[in-house]
Amino acid sequence: MSKNTGQELEELSPLLRQMREKGDGLEVPHDYFDDFDKNLKQRLTERGVRRHALRQIPVAVKRRIWPGLLVIAASLALVLGAVRHFNTGNEPAELAVLELSADDITAYITENAADFEPEQLAVLEETPDAGNQSPAPEAGKATPEKEEIPVEAVEEIIDEMTDEELAELF
Amino acid sequence: MPEKTVTDERLLELLASEFTFEQGFALLVSAYKQRLYWHIRRIVITHEDADDALQNTFVKVYKGIAHFEGKSKLFTWMYRIATNEALSLVQQRSKHAAGTLDGNNSAALLKADPWFEGNETQLLLLNAIAGLPEKQRLVFNLRYYDEMPYEEISELLGTSVGALKASFHHAAKKIEQSIRAI
Numbered sequence: 376m377s378k379n380t381g382q383e384l385e386e387l388s389p390l391l392r393q394m395r396e397k398g399d400g401l402e403v404p405h406d407y408f409d410d411f412d413k414n415l416k417q418r419l420t421e422r423g424v425r426r427h428a429l430r431q432i433p434v435a436v437k438r439r440i441w442p443g444l445l446v447i448a449a450s451l452a453l454v455l456g457a458v459r460h461f462n463t464g465n466e467p468a469e470l471a472v473l474e475l476s477a478d479d480i481t482a483y484i485t486e487n488a489a490d491f492e493p494e495q496l497a498v499l500e501e502t503p504d505a506g507n508q509s510p511a512p513e514a515g516k517a518t519p520e521k522e523e524i525p526v527e528a529v530e531e532i533i534d535e536m537t538d539e540e541l542a543e544l545f
Numbered sequence: 546m547p548e549k550t551v552t553d554e555r556l557l558e559l560l561a562s563e564f565t566f567e568q569g570f571a572l573l574v575s576a577y578k579q580r581l582y583w584h585i586r587r588i589v590i591t592h593e594d595a596d597d598a599l600q601n602t603f604v605k606v607y608k609g610i611a612h613f614e615g616k617s618k619l620f621t622w623m624y625r626i627a628t629n630e631a632l633s634l635v636q637q638r639s640k641h642a643a644g645t646l647d648g649n650n651s652a653a654l655l656k657a658d659p660w661f662e663g664n665e666t667q668l669l670l671l672n673a674i675a676g677l678p679e680k681q682r683l684v685f686n687l688r689y690y691d692e693m694p695y696e697e698i699s700e701l702l703g704t705s706v707g708a709l710k711a712s713f714h715h716a717a718k719k720i721e722q723s724i725r726a727i
Contacts, residue, residue, distance in 0.1 A: 387717050390721055397667070399667055403582070407592075408578060426570075429560050
């Protein structure tokens with residue numbers, strides 16, 4: 376590292392070092408630098424100067440910026456991956472039940488009737504048969520593989536079931 | 546002194562997008578206007594010329610930033626533009642005045658400039674600097690007033706550090722002799 380200017384002048388010319396400390400007497404109008412931006416903008420407008428953004432960030436600068444961007448991208452990927460991973464094993468039970476047919480559910484309830492409260496069974500009996508409410512398939516059209524049952528009915532049943540029952544069901 | 550609060554990397558990021566260009570340019574002007582002004586002022590002497598050359602410098606930066614390749618520092622690139630603008634203005638003025646900028650006409654310019662408030666000693670110093678050959682004057686100003694390290698001056702002017710040191714020492718001796726002779 377080379378000497379600073381003061382040290383260098385001290386050895387080279389003490390007279391010039393002294394004179395430097397007193398300044399050069401050059402002044403600028405008050406507020407010149409504050410007003411400069413406004414005046415420059417005016418000149419750019421008057422001359423109709425067109426500008427173009429940098430075509431690309433210079434390579435030397437990119438090298439300094441990219442590591443930061445990579446860290447951000449990696450963090451984002453990690454968070455998204457974690458969310459996806461933990462969600463896989465905890466899908467809402469209601470969504471899984473909607474994939475079951477009415478027959479599956481009826482069979483399950485019949486087999487485990489002893490585990491249900493009378494009120495729960497009464498609610499089930501009051502619920503219209505979903506299969507009967509569905510319009511009859513038109514001739515020539517394929518019959519759906521699964522009968523549709525009202526979502527509300529399924530939700531009610533699910534709400535009343537214990538975690539163990541749900542675990543056994545699935 | 547410089548009011549640099551934003552890094553060149555950040556400025557270039559902003560200048561690389563059409564959406565943030567104006568913000569980046571405003572920050573760039575704010576960061577470098579004072580340093581560039583004083584560099585120019587010591588070449589052209591009067592405030593009026595310095596203002597003109599500084600505005601032209603930023604106009605060229607505004608138009609030409611798309612061509613900045615990052616081979617040098619952003620400031621070095623602008624310093625070169627500013628130096629060229631200032632020297633070009635001095636040459637134009639010299640054509641009209643039928644001469645070059647030297648100790649004699651710089652004294653006249655300084656006395657006529659309402660923004661010179663120096664005393665006789667300061668006038669002598671500025672005159673002596675103005676009497677130096679062009680490149681030696683640049684080296685002297687960059688080192689003496691801007692306190693720029695030789696390594697940076699070397700990058701700016703494309704001259705070896707050794708040659709710059711020799712140039713500065715030679716210039717300092719000449720100026721001292723010139724002042725003592727009066």
